Amino acid sequence: MTDKSASRAPAKDLAPAPAPAVAASPGRSGEGTAWLLITPGVIWMTLFLVAPILMIVYVSFWTQTTFAINPTPTLDSWRDFFTSSTYLNSLWTTVRIWLIVLAATLLVGYPAALFIGIFVRSRNLSIALLIICVIPFWTSFLIRVLAWRPMLGREGAINILLQKFGITSAPIDVLLFSQLSVIIGMTQIYVVFMVGPIAFMLSRIDRNVLEAARDLGAGFGRIFTRIILPLSLPGVVVGSIFVSVMVLGEFATSAALSGRQVNLLGNIIVTQVGSLKWAFASVVGVVLTVIIGIVIAMLLRVVDLKREL
Amino acid sequence: MESRILKPILGVYLALFILFLYGPFIVLGILSFQAGPDGGPQFPIIEWSTYWYRHLFGMTEVTRVAPLHLREALFRSLTLAFMTMVTATVLGVISAQAFRRRFRGSGVVFYLIVLGMMVPGVLTGLGISLLSSELGISRSWWGTAFVAHVVYTFPFAFLVMLAIFNRFDPSVEEASWSLGVSPIRTFRKVTLPIVFPGVLSSMLFAFTLSYDEFPRTLFASGSDLTLPRTIYATFAVEIHPNIFAFGVLTTLFSFALLTVFGILLYLSTRRAKKIARQEDI
Amino acid sequence: MSDASPVLRLEGVVKRYGDVPALDGVSLAVQGNEYVSLLGPSGSGKTTLLRVIAGFEVPDAGRVHFNGHDVTGQPPHERGIGFVFQNFALFPNMSVLQNVTYGLINADKGAVSPAEAERRALAMLEMVGLSGLEGRSTDQISGGQKQRVALARTLVKGPKLVLLDEPLGALDANLRARMRNELRSIRQELGVTFLHVTGSETEALAMGDRVAVLDRGRVLQIGAPDTVYHAPETPNVARFLNRYNLFAGTIPAQGQFAGPFGTVSTPPARPADEALYGIRFDRMIVEPENPAAPAPALHATFRASEYLGSSVVSFFEGEDGRIVETEHHMSMGAPPEFLTGQRYTLRWDPDHAIVFGQSAAG
Known part of the structure; x- marks a missing residue:
């Protein structure tokens, strides 16, 4: 231990670590006080988050009758899920839409983050640009979804513009109420969550390193693949976790923009609950939970976040 | 180049x-x-x-376009957002305060809290409605939906406060104790004013996230509609520009909130900026 | 040292962080109206000691008695012990005046009315020389002024004991010298006991009525500054004073020491684990090189010197490569001129030496 740290650090840095809980240090919140303070939060999350999720797992094994469920254990709902092509299709659709939207947010968002994080020299300007990108996050999610309808429809803004500039002769139907519209909508809504973390990681790169690499004759491609990309990877992972969690749990965008063409697992849950098929909805819920768990675990494999952040 | x-x-x-x-x-x-x-x-x-x-605003003659019943929905959404804001911020502040000292199980508790913002709303909503019907509790926007909203927003408030406390110098609290002021009063008089910008940010997050929250509300709020559920109800039917007008108004409302927040934040950090200026001279 | 019973009494205080003992059985008594400086290198546990006395940390063993009561388990706000932080720890959300009235108005016990608090605070601010700055915010004042606010805020409560944790550490050299005098005079005026922790031997010797030397969580020596200065009791005290050239060697017989300067007769050795010969910088005599000089004589090369205002310190490199320092006080006349790289012979009166260790014989 260096001299400096030994005299001051015990008080500030070392103290919280293994200090034996001798009658919780008065004044300074000791371990007892800490537990007292954390208890309301822990109780809240246990009762209203953990218990409900366990309830979903439990109910997925209940018996479903036409309008009710009863706790007689059965695997019927699970069998129904894995034997119905509708539901397996929906599972596949969910995974497919997730992968496409994830790729789209990355492709669309990365260059924007690159410009904000690396190419803008003024720190104030780059913060301002980031704020401009984040502001829509604070407006109504459903309105943002809905706003795509007059954009993409047969008589929507995009079709009008395309025809006006003579790019197309007839309106394109496939823009709205299709898988494409769902993808466009989700990309626009969730791309912010990709741009933010990536821009943050990029802005932490020391500009001098980039200058030095350039002075040594490295082209941008080489600087990008050797320095920028690896250093931004934690941002990509964080952004991917945000986007994945949100897209996998989605149902509103597809409800609003797909015209019932795209049925995600979330949509199945909503319709099943609507027709009081609680046990079945629970099966879908458990499947969704498992998928999300796997996706997050995989993403965390890519980068050790604790070390990088 | x-x-x-x-x-x-x-x-x-x-x-x-x-x-x-x-x-x-x-x-x-x-x-x-x-x-x-x-x-x-x-x-x-x-x-x-x-x-x-x-x-x-019901200022036109009755036509085939059904009016949106916004007044009650707006009242519910604002009340719910306010309740959520207060609860989530209080929970966030005291939990982050607890995390200033490491305690046994702090790692597990951290993930337990953060889980609230990671679990998709559709799952939280489904789970809470299953649990409430099992327990015979009827669903309502001020009950089941409220607890679901707090589950969602509390982690945001917690993380904001955690970041703020990381940069907080604990010696001002010790100074206050050594002047004979009790820890509780110290927290109120010294700690809270210093971390207030963080509290403000937590409140903004909690309020706006709750105000716009939809999937949890859909499952957990019972028959009374909140604003987002009113909008969602229009998805299934033919839409009219009234929903667009509403979209403009609610967006303006969000911007107004952001502006108020910006002003409050500016006022509470102006002091900090003064420090920087003084030290430059 | 007027009061008979000590204001503060520590009995075998132990504090560990994990397996690392920060305080390893500290016992200490501090009288009323006394200025005690606590000297220790970084890592000696001196800050931890202050924090235990203040109540910010609870000791693993031992007792803390303050004002005749055992306060070991008492929370800090019930103790009535003042604390001045190195970084001042002013309340950034309050003005200068509010910083000073805060403790009077918000105290759990003995709170006073705001008007009375303001009256006392203004008087205290005048005493520390801050009149006119009451309305300033804490970021609109200089480091020295912050120091005074921190002091006023603590003293206005009328504590019997004030703990100062390297209070001058954050100030520049000029200000430090001025604040030293002021700290002393303010303390004398109020008759309060100061326990002042510092890593600077000059500060410790200059300010304390008594100096306690702390090392690795133990008190090595406590006494009047001149006693500690002239007669360090252990090798480490001599080291921390930073005024002694210390030579390793052997003690062939009682009253003798064999070192790089030859074998000389010495005053009686103080018991210690290592055999060490110490001679103060200002006792050194520099002579032109003389290979035939009788012991004690050290042949060394002049490297550099440093003017400290009232004295000049010169650095010589011995034959074993170790640096030996000499100090010449200006009051003794103009300093001699040495040539860099030139060899000299360093000598001293062997009666001035301090010897630690046990004779090889037993």
Whole structure:
């Protein structure tokens, strides 16, 4: 231990670590006080988050009758899920839409983050640009979804513009109420969550390193693949976790923009609950939970976040 | 130098990107001024009018376009957002305060809290409605939906406060104790004023996230509609520009909130800026 | 040292962080109206000691008695012990005046009315020389002024004991010298006991009525500054004073020491684990090189010197490569001129030496 740290650090840095809980240090919140303070939060999350999720797992094994469920254990709902092509299709659709939207947010968002994080020299300007990108996050999610309808429809803004500039002769139907519209909508809504973390990681790169690499004759491609990309990877992972969690749990965008063409697992849950098929909805819920768990675990494999952040 | 070419290209790209983010809004805003009651939710604009705004407030004659029942929904949404804001911020502050000292199980507790923002709303909502019906508790926006909203927003408040406390110098608290002031009063008189910008940010997060929250509310709020559920109800039917007008108003409301927040934050950090200026001189 | 019973009494205080003992059985008594400086290198546990006395940390063993009561388990706000932090720890959300009235108005016990608090605070601010700055915010004043606010805020409560944790550490050299005098005079005026922790031997010797030397969580020596200065009791005290050239060697017989300067007769050795010969910088005599000089004589090369205002310290490199320092006080006349790289012979009166260790014989 260096001299400096030994005299001051015990008080500030070392103290919280293994200090034996001798009658919780008065004044300074000791371990007892800490537990007292954390208890309301822990109780809240246990009762209203953990218990409900366990309830979903439990109910997925209940018996479903036409309008009710009863706790007689059965695997019927699970069998129904894995034997119905509708539901397996929906599972596949969910995974497919997730992968496409994830790729789209990355492709669309990365260059924007690159410009904000690396190419803008003024720190104030780059913060301002980031704020401009984040502001829509604070407006109504459903309105943002809905706003795509007059954009993409047969008589929507995009079709009008395309025809006006003579790019197309007839309106394109496939823009709205299709898988494409769902993808466009989700990309626009969730791309912010990709741009933010990536821009943050990029802005932490020391500009001098980039200058030095350039002075040594490295082209941008080489600087990008050797320095920028690896250093931004934690941002990509964080952004991917945000986007994945949100897209996998989605149902509103597809409800609003797909015209019932795209049925995600979330949509199945909503319709099943609507027709009081609680046990079945629970099966879908458990499947969704498992998928999300796997996706997050995989993403965390890519980068050790604790070390990088 | 390649970046001389790349930089303008990326600059143009960012402009297009921002257009992509805001474009639908702009179109929605334009179409909200469509003529009524016969103008549809698409171009061209037949005639500029504020008909759909008046329609929202029930100031037009009854037509085939059913009015949105916004007043009760707005009341519920604002009340719910307020309740959520207070509860989530209090929980966030005291939990982050607990995390200033490491305690046994702190790792597990951290993940337990953060889980609240990671679990999709559709799952939280489904789980809470299952649990409440099992326990015989009827669902309501002020009960089941409220607890679901706090589950969602509390982690945001917690993380904000955690970041704030990381930069907090604990010696001012010790100084206060050594002056004979009890820890509780110290927290109120010294700690809280210093971390207030963080509290403000937590409140903003909790309020806006709750105000816009939809999937949890859909499952957990019972029969009474909140604003987002009113909007969602229009998804299934033919839409009219009144919903666009409403979109413009609620967006303006969000911006107003952001502005108020910005002003409050500016006022509470002006002192900090003064420090920087003083030290420059 | 007027009061008979000590204001503060520590009995075998132990504090560990994990397996690392920060305080390893500290016992100490501090009288009323006394200025005690606590000298220790970084890592000696001196800050931890202050924090235990203040109540910010609870000791693993031992007792803390303050004002005749055992306060070991008492929370800090019930103790009535003042604390001045190195970084001042002013309340950034309050003005200068509010910082000083805060403790009077918000105290759990003995709170006073705001008007009375303001009256006392203004008087205290005048005493520390801050009149006119009451309305300033804490970021609109200089470091020295912050120091005074921190002091006023603590003293206005009328504590019997004030703990100062390297209070001058954050100030520049000029200010430090001025604040030293002021701290002393303010303390004398109020008759309060100061326990002042510092890593600077000059500060410790200059300010304390008594100096306690702390090392690795133990008190090595406590006494009047001149006693500690002239007669360090252990090798480490001599080291921390930073005024002694210390030579390792052997003690062939009682009253003798064999070192790099030859074998000389010495005053009686103080018991210690290592055999060490110490001679103060200002006792050194520099002579032109003389290979035939009788012991004690050290042949060394002049490297550099440093003017400290009232004295000049010169650095010589011995034959074993170790640096030996000499100090010449200006009051003794103009300093001699040495040539860099030139060899000299360093000598001293062997009666001035301090010897630690046990004779090899037993």
